Amino acid sequence: MKKSALSVFLLAFSVLAVAAQGARADHADCEKALLSAEKTLEARFLKLHCHAQNDRHAEVRGILPEIKDKLVFIEDYILYYEAEAALGLGEKEKAEALFLKILKHHPDSAIGHDAHERLAEIHLESKRLAEAEKIYSHLARRTDSKWKKAVHLKNLGEIKEKQSLFHAASEMFERIWAEHPEVSFSDYVFKLHKKNEKTFTPSPRQFAKRGEVLFKTGNWEGALEAFSEATQTSAVRIKIGICLYRLSRFPEALAIFSGIDSPKAFYWKGVTLMSMEKEEEAIGTFELLHKLNPGSHWAAKSLFRAARLRHLREEFEEAQRLYRLIIEKYPKREEARKSAWNLGWIHYRKKEYEKALEVFSDRAWAYGAERERFLYWYARAAERAGDKPGALFALGKLADSRKITYYSFLAKLRLKKTLLPKPPPAAYSGNPFGKNPALKKFLFFAKAGIYDLALREAELLRPQAKTVAQRLYLASLYLQVRDYKSSINLANGLRSPEALHLSFPKGFEERVKFFSQKYTLDEFLVYSVIREESHFDKEAVSVSDARGLMQLLPSTALEAAPKAGLSSFETSQLFSPDTNLNLGCYYLSWLLEIFKGNFAVSLAGYNGGPTSAKVWYEKNGSLDIDEFVEEIPFEQSRNYVKKILRSYAAYEAVYGREKDQFSRQSFEKFLKIMSP
Helix, strand or coil: CCHHHHCCCCCCHHHHHHHCCCCCCCCCCHHHHHHCCCCCHHHHHHHHHHHHHCCCHHHHHHHHHHHHHHCHHHHHHHHHHHHHHHHHCCCHHHHHHHHHHHHHHCCCCCCHHHHHHHHHHHHHHCCCHHHHHHHHHHHHHHCCCHHHHHHHHHHHHHHHHHCCCHHHHHHHHHHHHHHCCCCCCCCHHHHHHHHCCCCCCCCHHHHHHHHHHHHHCCCHHHHHHHHCCCCCCHHHHHHHHHHHHHCCCHHHHHHHHHCCCCHHHHHHHHHHHHHCCCHHHHHHHHHHHHHHCCCCHHHHHHHHHHHHHHHHCCCHHHHHHHHHHHHHHCCCCHHHHHHHHHHHHHHHHCCCHHHHHHHHHHHHCCCCCCHHHHHHHHHHHHHHCCCHHHHHHHHHHHHCCCCCCHHHHHHHHHCCCCCCCCCCCCCCCCCCCCCCHHHHHHHHHHHHCCHHHHHHHHHHHHHHCCCHHHHHHHHHHHHHCCCHHHHHHHHCCCCCHHHHHHHCCCCCHHHHHHHHHHCCCCHHHHHHHHHHHHCCCCCCECCCCCECCCCECHHHHHHHCCCCCCCCCCHHHHHCHHHHHHHHHHHHHHHHHHCCCCHHHHHHHHHHCHHHHHHHHHHHCCCCHHHHHHCCCCHHHHHHHHHHHHHHHHHHHHHHHHCCHHHHHHHHHHHHHHCC
């Protein structure tokens, strides 16, 4: 980004640094606010908000006259609190009029959804069912939230039930059962039928729809159960097989895939055979798929699987033959790029550096995916072949990259260009959104410390963030209210010093410092793990059920808890930042201890398990670290290590000046391990 464009960037980072001192707060600190003697508008509105949160309706009504005329720009919120107070004091008609006023005069308000819901509740209590139904139908159509949609459908179903319209009510609850199996009330349809002395038997189509939803969310058990009752088409049977595979029920999965005549089933048959350690059969299956269906979408994937298996079995001639075949037959597929790199890597590992150079050079100097990987290993092959000028030139191209990437970081290390901490970016006061009412509200709520309301307004700004300056500005707003995940997503990939700060935040800083020191960890390494594992989302859950900030599996956490001093640990506590950081930092420190401080091997263990990491280390521990990483056989674990090390480099570049003595020494040890 050019300097002139940066002049429209929003906030001084001194403000952001203060805002980033801990977890994202969903609720204001009401206990402190209600005791405060502050008289600012923000402080008085915060008191109003806190009284409303605690259903102190008389107190809300007492504050309103003081601030009502001074906060016209948040009139929709003032009206809402006034309506809530009236409702709490039994004045339903007045509350209804106020809610209607919000919807009439502020149709795009972030509080409009809540006003609609409260109106519908008033209609329900007044037995004006048709009016309530109209509102819930409107909300169900408008919301993007699956959970809210399910709630609105439930409300519609209950209205139909109150009207004794059994079939209409059943239709709503059947829809919830099929389309929203994740909600706690999805099974109510069975109770509804029982109450009416009927029986609900879902149709095969409903089972299929329910299975699709569960399949997409990784609920393999639930999806398997649903698909088993659906019409047994080839597509459904394949998904049953995949569910069985994901549940490690390999023989059953194999039986399913073996009975389906389609390229996709054939491919999954090969994958299942791999997991059953029947490598010869898997290779034969993959190669036969390509032979029988060379034009299929699955042919290139299968051929690459066969080539990679032969590669890992050190059957290099056959692996090279297959890699070349993929490049020849499928030149535009991702598998062709991967095959080219693996061809070069085989030559490199066999010390055939001239041949490796030839393979890597074809893609090292072009644009495209993983260009940096080809360029880095072109440089390493040139270095091994004695072509020092060629190696230095390629490394220089990488080291000059404006982005901090895994390979640009390695290039800097090889050139002895240790990442120097960048000075904090300049403060910019421009506003790329102009006189946007949502922005004005956001800044007021953020200053008042009511982050949940501020986030409502930020969401209204999100569709308008089109330019780089607007994305940076909005990312800084999210960081200010500790929504680190949104800040990272908006700033990620933007090329500017400001983007680095926003994309690599120090979320939960106080707690990360505490637990890093408790387990003698480099805090920048902990930030890097959290960033890549959860984007600082304390409620994150992966498909494999890893949970919380550092994405710990319940089984790993249960094993680590007693060793970390948590005698009464329950897996539900993994969503507590303190508990998650305690266990995650303990586990990471344990891995670093058994792998003698080697970041790369320890991170491989964090992702792929310590047993696998131990096998990889025993086989390839004598290699240089960059070579060791490329030899990690699991692509997911290999890329995971690269991402964490890239993030570690970014945190060092952005915040290196702030490092304490221990973390500085840790980084120096890291450089000795990573540097040649």
